[in-house]
Amino acid sequence: MKRQDTDQGRIETLVAAIRDDILYGVYRAGEWLKQIDLQERYAANRFEVRQALVELKNRHLVEHKVNSGFRVASPDPDELLQMKAVRTILEAGAAAMVVDRATAADLAALDDLATRFEQAIETGDPPTRTELNFAFHRRLYDIAGNPVLAGMIREMRERGQDGTTGRWYTLAGVRLSAREHHDMIAAIRGRDAKTLRRLIDQHINRR
Numbered sequence: 644m645k646r647q648d649t650d651q652g653r654i655e656t657l658v659a660a661i662r663d664d665i666l667y668g669v670y671r672a673g674e675w676l677k678q679i680d681l682q683e684r685y686a687a688n689r690f691e692v693r694q695a696l697v698e699l700k701n702r703h704l705v706e707h708k709v710n711s712g713f714r715v716a717s718p719d720p721d722e723l724l725q726m727k728a729v730r731t732i733l734e735a736g737a738a739a740m741v742v743d744r745a746t747a748a749d750l751a752a753l754d755d756l757a758t759r760f761e762q763a764i765e766t767g768d769p770p771t772r773t774e775l776n777f778a779f780h781r782r783l784y785d786i787a788g789n790p791v792l793a794g795m796i797r798e799m800r801e802r803g804q805d806g807t808t809g810r811w812y813t814l815a816g817v818r819l820s821a822r823e824h825h826d827m828i829a830a831i832r833g834r835d836a837k838t839l840r841r842l843i844d845q846h847i848n849r850r
Contacts, residue, residue, distance in 0.1 A: 650691075657687050657695040665704055665715055666777060666801060667770035672717040676705065703802045718803070726803045731847050733796050738839040740787035745831045749786050753831070756782060757824040764817050772817070777801075779824055820846070 661681065664670055681692045696713045699705040705713045718726065760775040767775075780800060784793045823846045830839040 653687070654691050654694045654698070657685055657691055658698045660685055661695055661699060662702070662704060662801070663774070665699075667773045669770060670715050672715050675712060675714045677712070702798065716802070723803060726799055727847055730796065730799045730803070731844055733792065733799065734784065734847065735840045735843045737784050737787040737789075737792055737796065738843060739836040740789065740792075741783060742831055742834050742836040742839060744788050745786050749782075750828060750832055752782055753779065753824075753828050757821070757828060760824060761818075761821040764814070764821060776820070783827070819849070 661670075661676075670676065676696065678689065678692050678696070681687065681696075682689060685692070687695070696705060696707075700707050700713070704716055706716050707713050756775060756779040760772065760779055763772040763775055777800070781793075781797060784796045787793060823842060827839060827842050827846070830836075830842060
């Protein structure tokens with residue numbers, strides 16, 4: 644294997660690790676990311692950390708401020724509303740494909756993730772809960788069988804850092820999200836695309 648390929652692989656792994664820590668709440672919106680701290684946390688060198696931060700900036704997960712450094716992105720309220728509108732179009736648009744293509748194995752996987760998410764409300768820490776929420780929605784939209792669409796949905800959900808605002812500030816709100824996960828699975832099992840579209844819209848836009 645060429646050294647360049649090895650270096651690129653290490654950077655991709657580092658990008659994934661920092662991304663996950665941002666999404667799962669280890670780093671908060673607006674928090675500064677000190678390169679020396681990242682080098683120590685992820686056992687990476689200065690070049691790898693810099694390249695990873697540039698890639699995360701390209702994904703809109705971090706911001707770069709000249710003469711200050713990198714910090715976790717903090718979208719303004721208007722931008723968050725615009726992203727929710729785009730997510731609604733993309734995710735609701737995937738509903739029919741999900742219903743048409745879902746197999747028994749897909750439903751079993753969704754059931755498992757929804758149940759683990761529900762259990763994590765009472766027993767898990769917030770990063771675990773957020774990780775399971777992302778996993779549920781990734782699995783849901785992968786069923787559509789369109790990797791481009793699934794990738795766009797995943798990117799928009801990550802940019803909005805779903806799960807850190809709104810209803811997730813209350814236990815009742817998180818429990819409502821868990822019930823909606825199960826309702827979505829029931830709609831898929833019943834081959835009811837119309838209900839699934841409604842539930843997805845509700846899931847994204849309910850405050």
